[in-house]
Amino acid sequence: MSEEGKKPRPPVRMCIRCRVTTQAPVVVGVVHQNSGPGFVVYACRPCSAHYPPEPPVLHSTGSKP
Numbered sequence: 001m002s003e004e005g006k007k008p009r010p011p012v013r014m015c016i017r018c019r020v021t022t023q024a025p026v027v028v029g030v031v032h033q034n035s036g037p038g039f040v041v042y043a044c045r046p047c048s049a050h051y052p053p054e055p056p057v058l059h060s061t062g063s064k065p
Helices: none
Strands: 026-031 039-043
């Protein structure tokens, strides 16, 4: 079966705050686990304003080189 001509499915996620399914999810958190893969926490655009911004991935812990 060919993948040509198929449109990509839009991202559909459930908002962690209001529990409504949204097609425009915003990442508001990442949960890391010691055993197994972690997971990403999503919110809808209106609810995403209630969460602080995620720090940059390469954020320094305060130590200087």
